[in-house]
Amino acid sequence: MTHADSDxxxxxxxxxxxxxxxxxxxxxAFLSRDDYIILIAEDDRIAGYLCFMLIPPEAELLDIAVDRSFRRKGVARTLLNEGIRLLRTRGITKLFLEVAVTNTAARTFYGTHDFTENGLRKNYYGNTIDAVLMSRII
Ligand SMILES: CC(C)(COP(=O)(O)OP(=O)(O)OC[C@H]1O[C@@H](n2cnc3c(N)ncnc32)[C@H](O)[C@@H]1OP(=O)(O)O)[C@@H](O)C(=O)NCCC(=O)NCCS
Incomplete structure (x- = not known):
């Protein structure tokens, strides 16, 4: 992603x-940071977005999102696999994230990509919804 893609x-x-x-x-602000990696998937328009923050030797997956009309076509899988390839070139060995306990789609997606659930942050989102902590070695 570049600044030209921001809108x-x-x-x-x-x-x-x-x-x-x-x-x-x-x-x-993210694009100006050396410790962030942002990837986008494009077709005729933006299909998907992925953002990592590097905390060597770990990285946090801050966000992954796919346009509704492009879902279940492997866009998130492609972004994550390409992101992991890049993280490995930067010496990153572990990836972690938080996901809302109510976000079944994302939890299933991460589960199919070898993330395991290993913690819970109470009332993490909007002081009401718990976050599940997930991680995997890459
Ligand atoms: C979660 C999200 C990124 C998945 O994107 P996607 O491009 O549709 O996912 P993919 O097509 O790469 O899916 C890969 C696999 O993940 C699982 N998966 C993805 N979406 C799923 C869903 N809604 N329900 C169940 N499993 C799902 C499936 O195993 C899928 O493989 P399959 O389609 O062959 O069954 C997308 O639903 C999204 O943008 N959600 C809103 C944003 C969000 O919640 N992001 C997470 C923030 S922590």
Missing amino acids: SVSSMLADVDTAVHVTREDLA
Whole structure:
């Protein structure tokens, strides 16, 4: 992703039911950071978005989101696999994330990609919804 993609990515994200809303200004700040990796998937428009924060030798998957009309076509799988390939080139050996306990789709997606659930943060989202902690060795 580059700064030129910010408008189209923020528009796509505004229509996705992620737990944390990412604005155009957030994206500009992320892109200016050396410790963030952001990948997008494109067809005729933005299909998917993935953001990692590097904390060597670990990385946190901060967000992954796919446009509703592109779901269940392997977009998230492709982004995650490409992201893991890049993380390995940066010496990252472990990936972790938080996901809302209510987000069945994402929890299933991570489960099919070798993440295991290993903790719970109470009332993490909006002081009401718990987050499940997941991680995997890469
Ligand atoms: C979770 C999300 C990123 C998955 O994106 P996607 O491109 O549709 O996922 P893929 O097509 O790569 O799915 C790969 C596998 O994950 C699992 N999976 C994905 N979505 C699923 C769903 N809604 N229900 C059950 N399993 C699902 C399946 O095993 C799927 O393989 P299959 O389609 O062959 O059965 C997408 O649903 C999304 O953007 N959700 C909203 C944002 C979000 O909650 N992000 C997570 C923040 S922590």
